Amino acid sequence: MENNIPHESAAKHVSGEAVYVDDILVNDQLLVGRVVYSSHAHAKVKSFDLSQAKKVPGVHMVMCFQDIPGHNQMGPVVKDEICLAIDEVTFVGQAIFLIAAETEEQCINAERLIKVEYEPFEAILTLEKAIEKNLLLGPPSTIKRGDVDSALKKAPHTLRGELRTGAQEHWYLESQVCLCIPGEGREINVYSSTQHPSETQALIAELLGIGKHEVIVEVRRMGGAFGGKETQANHTACWTALLCWATKRPVKIRLFRDDDMKITGKRHRFLSKYEVGFDDEGKLLTAKFELNSDGGAAVDLSFAIMQRAMLHADNAYYIPDFSVMGRVFKTNLPSNTAFRGFGGPQGMAVIETVIDRVARYLKKDPAEIRVKNFYGLESNNVTHYGETIENNRLFMIYEQLITSSEYHNRRRSVNEFNASNEFFKKGLAITPVKFGISFTTSFLNQAGALVIIYKDGSILVNHGGTEMGQGLHTKIQQVAAAELGVSLDRVKVNATNTSKVPNTSATAASAGADLNGMAVKNAIDILKSRIAETMAHIFSEQYHDDPTFRDSIVFENDSIIDSKHPNRRVSFTEAIPLLHLHQVPLSATGFYKTPNIGWDKQKGFGKPFHYYAFGMAVTEVLLDILTGHHTIVRTDILHDVGDSLNEGIDIGQVEGGYIQGVGWCTTEEIKWDDKGNLMTHSPDTYKIPSVQDIPRDFRTALLRGVPNPDTIRKSKAVAEPPLMLALSCWLAIKDAISAVANHQFEPEFSLPATNEVILLSIEKLKKNMEERITLDFVVQR
Amino acid sequence: MASFTIKVNGTRHTVTVNPDTPLLWVLRDTLGLTGTKFGCGRAFCGVCTVHISGEATRSCVTSIESVDGKTITTIEGLSSDLSHPLQQAWIHEDVPQCGYCQSGQIMTAAALLAQKPKPSDDDIDAALAGNICRCGTYNRIRRAIHRAANEVQSIQKGGRR
Numbered sequence: 001m002e003n004n005i006p007h008e009s010a011a012k013h014v015s016g017e018a019v020y021v022d023d024i025l026v027n028d029q030l031l032v033g034r035v036v037y038s039s040h041a042h043a044k045v046k047s048f049d050l051s052q053a054k055k056v057p058g059v060h061m062v063m064c065f066q067d068i069p070g071h072n073q074m075g076p077v078v079k080d081e082i083c084l085a086i087d088e089v090t091f092v093g094q095a096i097f098l099i100a101a102e103t104e105e106q107c108i109n110a111e112r113l114i115k116v117e118y119e120p121f122e123a124i125l126t127l128e129k130a131i132e133k134n135l136l137l138g139p140p141s142t143i144k145r146g147d148v149d150s151a152l153k154k155a156p157h158t159l160r161g162e163l164r165t166g167a168q169e170h171w172y173l174e175s176q177v178c179l180c181i182p183g184e185g186r187e188i189n190v191y192s193s194t195q196h197p198s199e200t201q202a203l204i205a206e207l208l209g210i211g212k213h214e215v216i217v218e219v220r221r222m223g224g225a226f227g228g229k230e231t232q233a234n235h236t237a238c239w240t241a242l243l244c245w246a247t248k249r250p251v252k253i254r255l256f257r258d259d260d261m262k263i264t265g266k267r268h269r270f271l272s273k274y275e276v277g278f279d280d281e282g283k284l285l286t287a288k289f290e291l292n293s294d295g296g297a298a299v300d301l302s303f304a305i306m307q308r309a310m311l312h313a314d315n316a317y318y319i320p321d322f323s324v325m326g327r328v329f330k331t332n333l334p335s336n337t338a339f340r341g342f343g344g345p346q347g348m349a350v351i352e353t354v355i356d357r358v359a360r361y362l363k364k365d366p367a368e369i370r371v372k373n374f375y376g377l378e379s380n381n382v383t384h385y386g387e388t389i390e391n392n393r394l395f396m397i398y399e400q401l402i403t404s405s406e407y408h409n410r411r412r413s414v415n416e417f418n419a420s421n422e423f424f425k426k427g428l429a430i431t432p433v434k435f436g437i438s439f440t441t442s443f444l445n446q447a448g449a450l451v452i453i454y455k456d457g458s459i460l461v462n463h464g465g466t467e468m469g470q471g472l473h474t475k476i477q478q479v480a481a482a483e484l485g486v487s488l489d490r491v492k493v494n495a496t497n498t499s500k501v502p503n504t505s506a507t508a509a510s511a512g513a514d515l516n517g518m519a520v521k522n523a524i525d526i527l528k529s530r531i532a533e534t535m536a537h538i539f540s541e542q543y544h545d546d547p548t549f550r551d552s553i554v555f556e557n558d559s560i561i562d563s564k565h566p567n568r569r570v571s572f573t574e575a576i577p578l579l580h581l582h583q584v585p586l587s588a589t590g591f592y593k594t595p596n597i598g599w600d601k602q603k604g605f606g607k608p609f610h611y612y613a614f615g616m617a618v619t620e621v622l623l624d625i626l627t628g629h630h631t632i633v634r635t636d637i638l639h640d641v642g643d644s645l646n647e648g649i650d651i652g653q654v655e656g657g658y659i660q661g662v663g664w665c666t667t668e669e670i671k672w673d674d675k676g677n678l679m680t681h682s683p684d685t686y687k688i689p690s691v692q693d694i695p696r697d698f699r700t701a702l703l704r705g706v707p708n709p710d711t712i713r714k715s716k717a718v719a720e721p722p723l724m725l726a727l728s729c730w731l732a733i734k735d736a737i738s739a740v741a742n743h744q745f746e747p748e749f750s751l752p753a754t755n756e757v758i759l760l761s762i763e764k765l766k767k768n769m770e771e772r773i774t775l776d777f778v779v780q781r
Numbered sequence: 782m783a784s785f786t787i788k789v790n791g792t793r794h795t796v797t798v799n800p801d802t803p804l805l806w807v808l809r810d811t812l813g814l815t816g817t818k819f820g821c822g823r824a825f826c827g828v829c830t831v832h833i834s835g836e837a838t839r840s841c842v843t844s845i846e847s848v849d850g851k852t853i854t855t856i857e858g859l860s861s862d863l864s865h866p867l868q869q870a871w872i873h874e875d876v877p878q879c880g881y882c883q884s885g886q887i888m889t890a891a892a893l894l895a896q897k898p899k900p901s902d903d904d905i906d907a908a909l910a911g912n913i914c915r916c917g918t919y920n921r922i923r924r925a926i927h928r929a930a931n932e933v934q935s936i937q938k939g940g941r942r
Binding site for chain 2: 007175222652689696
């Protein structure tokens with residue numbers, strides 16, 4: 001297969017031709033939509049008056065919940081998210097009214113004239129408060145192996161502690177956007193920047209009280225999504241559809257950046273508690289984790305996210321007796337949602353903290369403790385939820401990366417540097433990633449495709465996945481061309497469209513290429529079988545004595561060939577019209593469901609994942625201990641994508657994932673005020689990595705010679721796993737902080753490691769040192 | 782409403798809009814040049830970058846009134862056939878992922894190269910610090926700028942092509 005081709009939209013991206021939702025050409029009937037949202041975190045809506053707003057010239061519609069024709073709901077799994085508030089608001093940013101007008105300015109003028117009377121209630125704005133009041137969004141769950149309590153009693157050493165990991169804003173450059181164009185009768189055409197067109201379609205149909213067959217959702221591409229458009233693109237789409245239905249005109253809502261940041265959910269912040277037992281060598285014997293997340297005001301995907309956190313709380317390590325409890329709490333903040341990693345980062349941060357602490361307690365290099373606790377190749381290879389780890393790449397990656405990154409030499413150099421520098425300290429860390437691939441809600445692991453060959457021999461591939469920059473369509477184009485043995489330029493991947501491929505799952509869980517690639521292959525296999533049968537018949541017409549059999553037909557070099565008689569060949573371009581004359585159907589649907597997975601959520605046991613993706617990173621940082629500012633001096637990554645479908649795209653995903661993870665681990669801090677207003681709602685108050693924040697020396701490689709059995713062309717998913725490689729940056733910063741007190745004390749640490757967190761930690765360490773010096777002095781006297 | 786004349790990508794346009802209308806909306810809505818994107822509306826993210834008299838400028842906070850009579854280049858005007866060295870380098874280095882920020886990145890990079898034909902990593906960081914990319918393509922952006930710079934130099938020296 002042709003591997004190193006650029007992203008299929010690369011030329012369009014650099015010429016400005018690529019069309020995003022906001023760029024779609026619409027006629028002059030287009031109205032601008034606007035959502036008016038709650039200014040209170042928790043309040044009763046006592047009364048409202050829309051009459052003045054409706055009078056503003058240019059305003060075509062001002063709507064409230066009473067104007068919804070169907071079901072006032074937009075909850076993706078649990079129906080607990082009202083589309084337009086009725087008599088109560090539960091977070092700042094909750095939609096109450098919708099406006100459609102000819103211009104944005106008219107919308108804003110109308111909004112100013114809406115009068116709402118609120119009666120404020122107590123708002124729960126911190127996870128600590130929600131835990132204190134036991135405000136659960138649903139029942140807690142536990143995954144458990146062995147007798148943890150007695151193992152903890154028996155363990156030679158134990159440590160306990162808690163870890164806070166912060167929320168993260170998706171900051172897709174293209175904010176939430178939707179364009180709806182009315183069709184005839186009840187039809188509505190929806191152009192949404194959504195990762196989940198089928199769900200967008202379903203929610204709009206229910207909201208408008210019409211059949212799903214009246215709603216067509218199309219997605220050409222998204223300007224970034226990262227999980228933020230898995231469920232929450234539905235909101236903007238629902239609001240736009242309501243206005244379109246009510247005005248019978250095209251309507252577009254494109255959220256302003258600040259509104260987008262205020263009203264959409266984020267990565268879940270976690271407050272986790274841990275207790276761990278280990279032996280003198282640093283081998284983990286047992287661990288007990290309690291993970292608590294801030295779900296926000298509604299369920300959204302919070303339980304699936306908590307589940308993935310619990311399933312990744314082991315990361316790469318075998319822990320004989322292990323229990324993980326997870327609880328999701330309700331607060332008066334926007335409902336938190338999917339974000340690349342989907343709970344995995346929060347779970348892994350806990351176990352990586354544990355390993356780091358065990359190493360510091362035993363005064364050993366954390367790398368040594370990590371490798372000592374890796375899941376084994378033949379034994380100690382079953383997770384706490386009962387899945388056996390096959391094709392374990394941990395040792396292979398560790399050995400290669402420790403050598404290629406010159407870890408041990410650099411550890412010595414870092415120590416030397418720290419011994420001779422007072423105001424700058426260096427830190428070094430290696431961390432692994434083992435990430436399970438599949439939706440943990442097993443039935444979602446299915447995909448469909450529709451492959452069409454037109455009479456000119458051009459091929460249009462439709463599949464259920466959406467393109468958000470991850471290169472899915474490029475990979476699908478490559479797979480289709482390779483399976484049909486034709487050149488890439490013959491294959492076009494269509495915009496994702498619910499009228500072409502129905503009932504799809506979200507493009508999520510890193511599984512886009514795995515699932516849709518297989519579905520496309522299935523459709524092509526069906527086409528090839530039909531074509532082979534007829535071509536064998538056509539070839540045989542001239543050779544009655546020595547006929548061509550369908551099994552010997554091959555598809556290669558843009559030709560259809562009898563492999564037993566290579567002179568019997570016809571070009572693809574010539575063959576297709578001939579096949580049409582022979583009444584061969586030249587389009588086929590394909591389907592795929594992931595085999596051999598199954599998971600009992602209640603028991604917390606089974607095989608939730610088709611396979612695991614592995615990776616490791618070594619990060620070195622330089623820390624200015626007077627300002628708390630860090631620089632990433634060098635990062636080495638070795639990542640496993642099986643047989644890569646496209647190395648350029650995969651390495652781009654690995655680098656980009658790492659950088660996004662570095663943002664979560666370092667500078668991205670979300671703050672709300674005591675009224676539940678988001679304070680960090682703009683790029684001037686919320687800092688995502690920019691070009692000067694990336695490693696000075698950045699070395700990324702893919703693990704070679706590791707085909708993945710039983711997946712599309714032996715590849716592995718990429719997308720999410722590399723984000724968690726950034727924990728190496730986070731722990732390298734901790735290592736640098738720890739050097740301030742010559743590794744004599746355990747530093748206080750949380751995530752993100754902002755300058756403030758770093759400086760406070762250093763201050764505490766210095767105080768500890770002073771106290772010990774004073775104590776030593778007193779003892780000596 | 783008032784009339785303003787701007788020269789965009791070599792063509793003169795007279796538009797009748799409110800004087801405080803941001804140039805971004807004139808380009809996108811009035812002239813249909815949608816390659817320049819809306820990101821934050823406050824000049825913090827860089828996706829709306831165009832050249833005004835050759836200088837990289839955030840079009841979302843630049844009023845049409847302030848650019849009356851000026852020459853503007855957008856991503857569509859960089860070349861008509863993807864021949865600009867930056868466009869070539871961007872494709873060659875496989876820079877774009879979601880693509881949304883890339884026209885702004887390229888326009889900022891083009892202004893940098895016009896000033897500093899052979900920029901260092903630090904020059905690139907300084908010039909592009911305000912152009913954010915959530916996909917994290919920065920490493921390739923740097924590489925693509927170096928590649929384009931080398932390409933331009935070799936053309937000037939009568940080397941390749």
